[in-house]
Amino acid sequence: MASAPDQRLxxxxxxxxxxxxxxxxxxxxxxxxxxxxxxxxxxxxxVMELQGExxxxxxxxEQLLQQPPSRARIDRHQHRWLPPEPNQxxxxxxxxxxxxxxxxxxxxxxLGPDLALCSRCLAELADPHNRRHRYPFISCTDCGxxxxxxxxxxxxxxxxxxxxxxxxPQCQREYGDPGDRRFHAQTISCPQCGxxxxxxxxxxxxxxxxxAAHVCLRRGGLLALQGVGGFHLLARADQPEAVxxxxxxxxxxxxxxxxLASHPWIERHCRVSPQELELWQSAVAPIVLLxxxxxxxxxxxxxxxxxxxxxxRASNGLQQLLLEHGGEALVATSANRSGEPITSDEHxxxxxxxxxxxxxxxxxxxxxxxxxxxxxxxxxxxxxxxxIGRGLAPLALPAPNATEPTLALGAHSKASLALRLExxxxxxxxxxxxxxxxxxxxxxxxxxxxLAHHRLHPRAIASDQxxxxxxxxxxxxxxxxxxxxxxxxxxxRAHVLAVMAEHGLNGPQLGVAWDGSxxxxxxxxxxxxxxxxTATSASxxxxxxxxxxxxxxxxxxxxxxxxxxxxxxxWGVNWRRxxxxxxxxxxxxxxxxxxxxxxxxxxxxxxQSPLCSSIGRLLDGLAALLGLxxxxxxxxxxxxxxxxEAQRQWERHGTQQSTSRYHLPLRxxxxxxxxxxxxxxxxxxxxxxxxxGHSTGAMALAIHRALAEAIAQLAQAQRCRQLVLAGGCFQxxxxxxxxxxxxxxxxxxxxxxxxxxxNDAAVAMGQLLAAxxxxxxxxxxxxxxxxxxxxxxx
Numbered sequence: 001m002a003s004a005p006d007q008r009l010x011x012x013x014x015x016x017x018x019x020x021x022x023x024x025x026x027x028x029x030x031x032x033x034x035x036x037x038x039x040x041x042x043x044x045x046x047v048m049e050l051q052g053e054x055x056x057x058x059x060x061x062e063q064l065l066q067q068p069p070s071r072a073r074i075d076r077h078q079h080r081w082l083p084p085e086p087n088q089x090x091x092x093x094x095x096x097x098x099x100x101x102x103x104x105x106x107x108x109x110x111l112g113p114d115l116a117l118c119s120r121c122l123a124e125l126a127d128p129h130n131r132r133h134r135y136p137f138i139s140c141t142d143c144g145x146x147x148x149x150x151x152x153x154x155x156x157x158x159x160x161x162x163x164x165x166x167x168x169p170q171c172q173r174e175y176g177d178p179g180d181r182r183f184h185a186q187t188i189s190c191p192q193c194g195x196x197x198x199x200x201x202x203x204x205x206x207x208x209x210x211x212a213a214h215v216c217l218r219r220g221g222l223l224a225l226q227g228v229g230g231f232h233l234l235a236r237a238d239q240p241e242a243v244x245x246x247x248x249x250x251x252x253x254x255x256x257x258x259x260l261a262s263h264p265w266i267e268r269h270c271r272v273s274p275q276e277l278e279l280w281q282s283a284v285a286p287i288v289l290l291x292x293x294x295x296x297x298x299x300x301x302x303x304x305x306x307x308x309x310x311x312x313r314a315s316n317g318l319q320q321l322l323l324e325h326g327g328e329a330l331v332a333t334s335a336n337r338s339g340e341p342i343t344s345d346e347h348x349x350x351x352x353x354x355x356x357x358x359x360x361x362x363x364x365x366x367x368x369x370x371x372x373x374x375x376x377x378x379x380x381x382x383x384x385x386x387x388i389g390r391g392l393a394p395l396a397l398p399a400p401n402a403t404e405p406t407l408a409l410g411a412h413s414k415a416s417l418a419l420r421l422e423x424x425x426x427x428x429x430x431x432x433x434x435x436x437x438x439x440x441x442x443x444x445x446x447x448x449x450x451l452a453h454h455r456l457h458p459r460a461i462a463s464d465q466x467x468x469x470x471x472x473x474x475x476x477x478x479x480x481x482x483x484x485x486x487x488x489x490x491x492x493r494a495h496v497l498a499v500m501a502e503h504g505l506n507g508p509q510l511g512v513a514w515d516g517s518x519x520x521x522x523x524x525x526x527x528x529x530x531x532x533x534t535a536t537s538a539s540x541x542x543x544x545x546x547x548x549x550x551x552x553x554x555x556x557x558x559x560x561x562x563x564x565x566x567x568x569x570x571w572g573v574n575w576r577r578x579x580x581x582x583x584x585x586x587x588x589x590x591x592x593x594x595x596x597x598x599x600x601x602x603x604x605x606x607x608q609s610p611l612c613s614s615i616g617r618l619l620d621g622l623a624a625l626l627g628l629x630x631x632x633x634x635x636x637x638x639x640x641x642x643x644x645e646a647q648r649q650w651e652r653h654g655t656q657q658s659t660s661r662y663h664l665p666l667r668x669x670x671x672x673x674x675x676x677x678x679x680x681x682x683x684x685x686x687x688x689x690x691x692x693g694h695s696t697g698a699m700a701l702a703i704h705r706a707l708a709e710a711i712a713q714l715a716q717a718q719r720c721r722q723l724v725l726a727g728g729c730f731q732x733x734x735x736x737x738x739x740x741x742x743x744x745x746x747x748x749x750x751x752x753x754x755x756x757x758x759n760d761a762a763v764a765m766g767q768l769l770a771a772x773x774x775x776x777x778x779x780x781x782x783x784x785x786x787x788x789x790x791x792x793x794x
Contacts, residue, residue: 021141116285229371284391434470491518497766511724527614562621649697
């Protein structure tokens with residue numbers, strides 16, 4: 001007779017432990033150790049009670065904490081040793097979800113990101129003897145949709161859109177078999193019971209759909225393909241007219257288009273480092289910026305003269321089947337008009353899809369939470385997030401200090417929201433540009449959805465301080481409706497705080513916040529700032545010397561205006577004398593003589609010409625002066641072209657200096673005001689070398705070096721040993737790498753975002769950190785229950 005169990009273990013785990021195969025992992029391990037009891041998802045994570053020999057229980061605890069499932073992450077755990085229960089039934093049960101505490105308590109469990117197709121499912125997809133051969137919705141505990149289909153917490157099939165597809169008897173047997181790799185896989189399905197494909201609104205077979213899609217693409221047509229988080233617009237990458245048609249319909253004339261490609265294709269046509277390949281093959285399956293080879297068989301219109309191609313792998317079975325049948329590389333861009341949210345519903349978005357595509361390949365699994373693809377690059381020895389989306393978001397940063405729930409609504413051009421839970425700061429995907437009404441609606445809907453998921457009533461709301469931002473206006477409206485305190489935070493302080501939140505920093509930090517622009521405390525446009533930041537305060541240590549932006553917001557899409565602002569700020573009406581090559585080149589900026597004179601008069605009179613201290617606008621102006629971009633059709637186009645020229649020069653000549661050394665000196669203020677980086681010497685050097693006929697690449701690289709040295713000069717002047725690099729300018733891999741190296745050379749450590757994006761999509765996380773400090777010093781009334789108006793399951 002077996003000896004009686006001598007101990008019972010109650011264990012609670014928090015972290016990314018739902019939707020990653022944790023419960024079946026526990027069940028298999030406990031069975032192997034001859035333990036009995038149960039394991040379940042709860043409103044905080046995973047909870048279990050197991051009993052058996054003490055040594056076996058201790059071994060299980062050690063194994064779970066040290067070797068959890070590959071997609072899991074344990075952030076905290078609590079365990080208690082209890083007396084064994086008498087008459088405990090043998091074996092391990094996976095129970096329905098258990099609610100710990102009152103049902104009204106907040107749900108602290110984390111929403112897991114969508115996971116790309118794993119290697120074992122890929123092998124089954126290609127295996128003619130497997131019953132899921134060529135099944136587009138193949139998935140398992142290690143892969144498949146999560147966030148995009150989730151309706152409420154915890155993660156259970158009944159709480160997702162897969163509830164409409166009951167498993168067939170064979171899937172049910174696999175689901176209940178501890179020896180099967182789909183044991184308790186919540187997304188289990190097969191051709192007999194899973195979602196179905198639709199071709200132009202009609203249900204069809206996999207083979208018919210793939211064949212029709214191939215014909216459409218081969219003939220130069222555009223295909224709208226429903227993915228995990230929304231529709232992609234596909235075209236053959238090697239057909240110039242198809243790519244041009246894609247751009248016309250999207251209203252996207254220049255911005256590079258992403259590619260969906262196979263591993264052999266990128267090995268042949270891109271220069272891929274081992275780190276980039278690992279990113280590309282990861283469960284995130286992001287779009288990765290890769291250096292293109294000159295022989296890459298893509299139409300010029302795919303990425304223009306950019307030295308990079310943005311390439312992703314197939315993240316789901318339908319993409320994989322289409323890629324295998326339709327070629328090794330396809331344009332795969334979001335199916336939406338420029339500036340609008342990604343389309344995600346065949347019916348409600350039907351008009352938009354009809355205007356974009358010649359055919360629509362959809363399916364019957366609804367998308368609950370639309371989400372774009374993530375975009376990454378490798379820089380300075382780490383991943384650099386350019387867009388946070390599928391596979392990365394929702395992103396949860398552990399934050400152990402207790403605080404009240406808070407909602408932060410981010411910035412404007414890359415909208416996002418952040419939510420404070422007990423123990424976590426959550427960041428949403430990039431939700432788009434709030435200039436469009438539909439993106440504003442999506443921000444509000446996402447906020448309602450997340451508050452409903454976690455059963456939270458925020459105690460405060462945070463936003464940017466710019467009154468014209470859509471997120472600021474929404475925050476004001478919600479604070480009035482819900483009677484909550486509202487924190488308006490300066491944009492660049494939030495950028496630095498976001499990096500601090502990622503790295504777990506609380507004390508004073510010196511940070512460089514370089515980006516396009518944001519409203520400063522003095523009413524001017526900032527964007528080239530050095531700030532001493534804490535969670536509760538910030539002081540301006542240094543900034544770029546201000547210059548005017550003729551036309552104000554028009555300068556965002558016309559770098560020539562920033563160039564003219566630099567010339568006027570440096571030399572006033574005499575600027576032509578100092579830039580004779582420009583003065584003699586009639587129409588150098590695309591203006592007629594009359595137009596140029598009009599813009600110049602308005603700028604000198606201060607009409608719609610705000611002062612700015614923006615590094616982003618400085619780069620725009622320098623790019624325009626070098627003839628790289630006088631007008632832009634998308635954000636940072638001019639700066640990206642400048643980076644591209646500098647990158648090519650770096651690859652050709654490395655550290656070799658082929659121009660004079662450029663300088664952006666840091667000048668102290670005699671009155672005790674913040675120091676400033678003086679761009680005037682840099683401008684003079686660029687104009688001199690342009691006249692002397694130096695190559696554009698050499699000048700572009702010298703500009704990047706000058707910026708990096710300016711950062712190092714700041715660190716030296718402040719005697720700091722650690723410096724935060726924040727803001728969208730550090731999406732520039734070359735600038736980041738040069739800055740990190742320049743700081744390291746003088747013994748200063750650089751910190752920058754590697755999990756959060758460095759652009760405005762991370763601003764909400766910084767706002768959240770500041771709002772937490774606000775709540776520690778103020779008390780807020782609990783909002784009415786109408787705060788959350790959307791049902792968690794609808």
